[in-house]
Amino acid sequence: MKTSMLRIYIVIIFYFLTPELYAHESPAELANLSNDELSKIKLSGHGHDVTESRWSISYRYRRSVFEGYRDGTKDIPLSQVLFDGNPANRTSSNFPIVPTKITQEAHIFNVGYRINELSAISVVVPYILQSTDHVSIIPGYSSFEISTEGVGDVVLLYERDMFQWENSLILAKVGVSFPTGSINKVGNTPRSSGNQQLPFTMQLGSGTFDLPLGINYYGQHKKWSWGAGANAKFRLERNSRNYHLGHTAGAVVWSGMQISAWLKPVFKIQYRFSDRIHGLDKELLVSQAFPFPASITNPRLFGGHKILASFGFDLSPQSGSLRNHSLGFRYAKPIYQNLNGPQVKEDGIISVSWNLDF
Amino acid sequence: MLRITSRHWIFTFFWRPLCLLSVLLIAICFIITPVKANEIGLENKIKAAFLANFMLYVENREKDKDVRYLCLYDKEKFGKFIHQVVEEKNKKYNNLIVNISYISLDQPVDYCHAVFISSIDTQFINLKDFPKDILTIGEVPGFLLSGGMINFFIEDDSVYFAINLDVMNRRGVLLSSQLLKLARINKNNM
Numbered sequence: 001m002k003t004s005m006l007r008i009y010i011v012i013i014f015y016f017l018t019p020e021l022y023a024h025e026s027p028a029e030l031a032n033l034s035n036d037e038l039s040k041i042k043l044s045g046h047g048h049d050v051t052e053s054r055w056s057i058s059y060r061y062r063r064s065v066f067e068g069y070r071d072g073t074k075d076i077p078l079s080q081v082l083f084d085g086n087p088a089n090r091t092s093s094n095f096p097i098v099p100t101k102i103t104q105e106a107h108i109f110n111v112g113y114r115i116n117e118l119s120a121i122s123v124v125v126p127y128i129l130q131s132t133d134h135v136s137i138i139p140g141y142s143s144f145e146i147s148t149e150g151v152g153d154v155v156l157l158y159e160r161d162m163f164q165w166e167n168s169l170i171l172a173k174v175g176v177s178f179p180t181g182s183i184n185k186v187g188n189t190p191r192s193s194g195n196q197q198l199p200f201t202m203q204l205g206s207g208t209f210d211l212p213l214g215i216n217y218y219g220q221h222k223k224w225s226w227g228a229g230a231n232a233k234f235r236l237e238r239n240s241r242n243y244h245l246g247h248t249a250g251a252v253v254w255s256g257m258q259i260s261a262w263l264k265p266v267f268k269i270q271y272r273f274s275d276r277i278h279g280l281d282k283e284l285l286v287s288q289a290f291p292f293p294a295s296i297t298n299p300r301l302f303g304g305h306k307i308l309a310s311f312g313f314d315l316s317p318q319s320g321s322l323r324n325h326s327l328g329f330r331y332a333k334p335i336y337q338n339l340n341g342p343q344v345k346e347d348g349i350i351s352v353s354w355n356l357d358f
Numbered sequence: 359m360l361r362i363t364s365r366h367w368i369f370t371f372f373w374r375p376l377c378l379l380s381v382l383l384i385a386i387c388f389i390i391t392p393v394k395a396n397e398i399g400l401e402n403k404i405k406a407a408f409l410a411n412f413m414l415y416v417e418n419r420e421k422d423k424d425v426r427y428l429c430l431y432d433k434e435k436f437g438k439f440i441h442q443v444v445e446e447k448n449k450k451y452n453n454l455i456v457n458i459s460y461i462s463l464d465q466p467v468d469y470c471h472a473v474f475i476s477s478i479d480t481q482f483i484n485l486k487d488f489p490k491d492i493l494t495i496g497e498v499p500g501f502l503l504s505g506g507m508i509n510f511f512i513e514d515d516s517v518y519f520a521i522n523l524d525v526m527n528r529r530g531v532l533l534s535s536q537l538l539k540l541a542r543i544n545k546n547n548m
Contacts, residue, residue: 026441027445030403030406031450032450035408035411038407038408038411039516039517040516041400041404041516042516043404043512242534
């Protein structure tokens with residue numbers, strides 16, 4: 001059922017994608033054609049060979065830090081989450097091993113191609129580095145760090161202008177996320193000697209084919225620009241370790257003002273929902289009354305609702321040799337978190353991006 | 359107070375239909391689109407690109423050579439697209455600026471270097487009343503016979519143009535030889 005749905009989804013994407021691969025009709029492309037070349041364009045959209053393409057490459061560095069604990073909307077102290085060693089005090093909400101700080105860094109590479117005036121495709125390849133500091137009551141592991149790195153899940157996206165007016169447009173995105181990121185990362189943990197399967201947070205991918213969807217509105221009037229959008233990511237099936245990450249959904253509103261020819265400050269409010277993890281990775285469990293040695297091994301202690309406020313700016317030179325380059329900087333801070341806890345709460349996100357159109 | 363968390367049954371029970379519904383909605387949107395307010399179609403886009411090219415070749419002894427006006431009666435036909443094409447041209451040729459100017463039937467066209475007359479406008483315009491040195495471009499059969507100078511036509515699923523050299527010579531419009539060698543000269547019934 002799930003696999004057939006994925007097939008249908010991919011067919012839908014490529015059905016609409018394929019005919020347009022031949023229809024180059026952007027103003028820049030046609031403006032660079034001679035009369036002879038213009039006469040060779042077939043109105044049915046085929047047989048048109050243009051030399052200019054609309055490529056873009058971008059790089060984004062993103063660093064997220066998670067620190068401190070929260071259950072629902074209440075902060076809870078580390079001492080409440082760390083099991084004190086007295087069996088009488090052990091509950092499903094305290095653990096012998098407790099992550100204190102999780103740092104996730106991602107180097108995200110994106111190659112995009114504008115098929116025509118209406119649509120574009122892009123491939124997103126993330127390289128992920130993550131580390132987690134822990135404290136525990138296990139002898140020899142009172143404090144330790146685990147880190148992993150590697151390529152994450154590669155995403156193929158197709159975006160298309162759905163509606164366009166004088167100063168605004170609605171753009172939709174659909175795609176497929178491929179399970180290229182590892183879900184079998186191992187490391188030395190207090191669970192037993194040697195290397196063992198690492199918790200969900202230390203894995204690099206989802207292990208599943210996922211369906212990212214999104215719809216965005218962009219508007220502009222004089223120096224002001226604004227937008228709103230909604231997005232979701234659906235996980236189609238359980239991975240080879242018998243779980244799937246939580247489905248996600250989100251909404252965003254933003255506004256920016258071009259205060260000079262090249263500088264635009266941007267303010268954004270973002271809502272994110274993430275479902276808990278479904279399924280269970282049995283290798284993360286211990287054979288005790290309370291089988292989860294750490295909160296990050298319990299699939300129920302993931303997900304929740306978050307609202308983040310972010311501020312940043314875009315730098316886009318309008319002329320000269322850097323005309324096709326743009327830089328962006330953002331800092332986001334959660335202003336509301338309702339987590340399926342106890343869970344490590346998000347502290348902040350910094351991202352820096354660079355984009356080149358050619 | 360109801361506390362909605364991600365463990366709530368709504369999320370666990372409805373995710374599959376929600377997923378399917380989202381995919382179907384997006385697919386339906388893609389089927390009904392593109393609904394663009396300014397979508398002008400490939401044929402008009404090609405004609406717009408031709409018009410921008412013609413402006414590089416047309417010259418007038420008595421008018422400014424560096425600033426050339428392409429005049430249009432109809433704003434909707436080429437929409438914003440022709441402005442974008444001309445903008446690209448202007449970026450490419452530093453010593454030449456092409457401007458788009460919208461005109462009405464009762465407005466003088468003397469300053470125009472070229473005027474495009476769409477199939478809708480043709481019925482209201484008498485080409486013989488036009489000032490002599492303006493390049494007139496049309497898109498209906500018989501446009502050249504009625505005194506027009508360049509006419510677009512469709513052949514083999516492509517857009518071509520024909521030129522009436524006699525009219526151009528009589529009216530003193532100068533065109534580059536590069537343009538002339540690509541055109542169909544005095545094509546029958548054009």
